[in-house]
């Protein structure tokens with residue numbers, strides 16, 4: 001939204017920030033919960049995760065694995081209790097205090113709607129329809145009804161995408177080395 005300052009309209013940068021695996025540690029928490037509930041089952045260490053959906057690596061391991069995996073992230077409190085990705089909250093607070101920057105958390109719900117919508121913040125199954133200048137998200141392929149979204153996707157590095165080569169996209173490796181600030185400032189210059 002632009003605010004009028006005298007006769008000049010201030011250009012504001014709209015930053016959309018994904019939640020799971022960008023602000024909240026979905027993968028790490030899933031693994032710790034899975035190992036504590038099913039200590040005798042095989043699991044995929046985070047260094048070996050290479051698909052967006054857990055099921056793509058887990059489901060074939062045994063007949064009951066599909067249900068076991070879902071019993072973890074469909075559980076009440078799973079999303080509410082996700083720990084922070086290191087540095088995310090400080091970075092987002094600082095980002096939201098930057099002059100001319102508006103920050104929105106933009107997250108997809110699970111297909112099972114029992115708990116995740118109540119435990120998340122802003123929900124959009126189709127993020128291509130959300131209007132913003134930047135979308136910081138760990139998912140490599142963000143598709144939807146709009147083939148030409150307003151935002152530029154910045155890929156947040158996660159265990160499942162770290163080895164995927166993406167052409168023409170910027171990456172943000174973490175929230176702790178200060179590079180997010182340079183990224184935001186670069187986008188602001190181009191507004």
Ligand SMILES: Cc1cn([C@H]2C[C@H](O)[C@@H](COP(=O)(O)O)O2)c(=O)[nH]c1=O
Nearest residue numbers: 018020052053054055107108109110139
């Ligand atoms: C099975 C499975 C589900 N997810 C979920 C977690 C979130 O509800 C969405 C991803 O949301 P985002 O806005 O794209 O971060 O899908 C998942 O991330 N991984 C899974 O294996």
Ligand SMILES: [Mg+2]
Nearest residue numbers: 018020021138
């Ligand atoms: Mg995500």
